[in-house]
Amino acid sequence: MLEEDMEVAIKVVVVGNGAVGKSSMIQRYCKGVFTKDYKKTIGVDFLERQIIVNDEEVRLMLWDTAGQEEFDAITKAYYRGAQACVLVFSTTDRESYQAVSSWREKVEVEVGDIPTVLVQNKIDLLDDTLIKNEEAEGLAKRLKLRFYRASVKEDLNVNEVFKYLAEKYLQRLKQQTAEEPEVVHTTSNKIGVFNTTSTNVSNQSSSNGHEVISLRPNKQRTKKTKNPFGSCSLL
Ligand SMILES: Nc1nc2c(ncn2[C@@H]2O[C@H](COP(=O)(O)OP(=O)(O)OP(=O)(O)O)[C@@H](O)[C@H]2O)c(=O)[nH]1
Numbered sequence: 001m002l003e004e005d006m007e008v009a010i011k012v013v014v015v016g017n018g019a020v021g022k023s024s025m026i027q028r029y030c031k032g033v034f035t036k037d038y039k040k041t042i043g044v045d046f047l048e049r050q051i052i053v054n055d056e057e058v059r060l061m062l063w064d065t066a067g068q069e070e071f072d073a074i075t076k077a078y079y080r081g082a083q084a085c086v087l088v089f090s091t092t093d094r095e096s097y098q099a100v101s102s103w104r105e106k107v108e109v110e111v112g113d114i115p116t117v118l119v120q121n122k123i124d125l126l127d128d129t130l131i132k133n134e135e136a137e138g139l140a141k142r143l144k145l146r147f148y149r150a151s152v153k154e155d156l157n158v159n160e161v162f163k164y165l166a167e168k169y170l171q172r173l174k175q176q177t178a179e180e181p182e183v184v185h186t187t188s189n190k191i192g193v194f195n196t197t198s199t200n201v202s203n204q205s206s207s208n209g210h211e212v213i214s215l216r217p218n219k220q221r222t223k224k225t226k227n228p229f230g231s232c233s234l235l
Pocket residue numbers: 016017018019020021022023024025035036037038039040041042065066067068121122123124125150151152153154
C-alpha cells in the first residue's frame with residue numbers, strides 16, 4: 001500500500017483523430033455499452049471509473065477530447081495535469097495512424113513524458129485494414145510505447161489498456177515516493193489528483209447532445225462501491 005486511506009486518482013487523456021473511437025472506448029470502459037452512432041465530440045467530456053490495481057483503489061478519470069483540429073485550442077488546455085495518455089488510431093483510417101506522432105507531441109508539450117499507450121482500434125474490421133501489422137508495430141517501437149490492438153465494438157483489450165496505464169502510473173508513483181517521501185506525505189488523503197487552471201464552468205449541453213465538461217475544484221473522496229460501473233458518471 002502507498003499509504004492507508006490514500007486514494008489514487010489518475011487523469012487520463014484519450015487522444016487521436018476524429019472518429020477513431022475515443023468516445024466509444026470511454027463509454028465502453030465506464031458504462032459497458034457500445035453504440036454504432038457517431039456523435040462528434042465538441043470540446044471535452046469526461047467519465048470516471050474506479051478499479052482495484054495491486055490492492056490499491058484507483059479512480060480513473062477519462063477525458064475524451066475532440067479529434068478535430070478546430071478544437072485544438074480547447075482540448076490542449078485539458079491536457080494539463082494529465083497523468084496518463086491513450087493514443088488511438090483506427091484500423092480503417094490511415095490518416096489517423098499517420099497523425100499519432102503529432103498527437104503525442106501535443107500532449108508532451110503540455111505535460112511532458114507520462115505513461116502512454118498506443119491503441120489500434122476497430123480490429124474487428126481487420127479485413128479492411130489500411131495499416132500493415134508491421135507498420136503499427138514499428139510505430140509503437142519508434143515511440144517506445146506499449147501497443148494494443150483493440151475493438152471497442154467487440155470489447156477486446158479495452159480493460160487491458162486502462163489497467164496497464166494504472167499499473168504504470170502506480171509504479172512511477174511508488175518510485176517517486178521512495179525517492180522523495182515528503183512530496184507524497186501531505187495533509188491530503190488524495191494523491192495524483194489533478195488541478196486544472198481553468199475556472200468553474202457549469203454543465204452546458206452541447207449541440208451534439210453530450211454534456212460539456214464542468215471544471216470543478218478537486219473532488220472529495222468518492223464513495224466506495226462494489227459495482228464496477230457504479231462509480232461512472234457523466235459530468
Ligand atoms: N467497427 C467498429 N466501429 C467502432 C469501434 N469503435 C468505435 N466505432 C465506431 O466509430 C465511430 C466513431 O466513434 P467515436 O467514439 O464517436 O469516435 P471519436 O474518436 O470519439 O470521434 P471524435 O469525437 O470526432 O473525436 C462510431 O460510429 C462508433 O460506433 C470499433 O471497435 N469497431
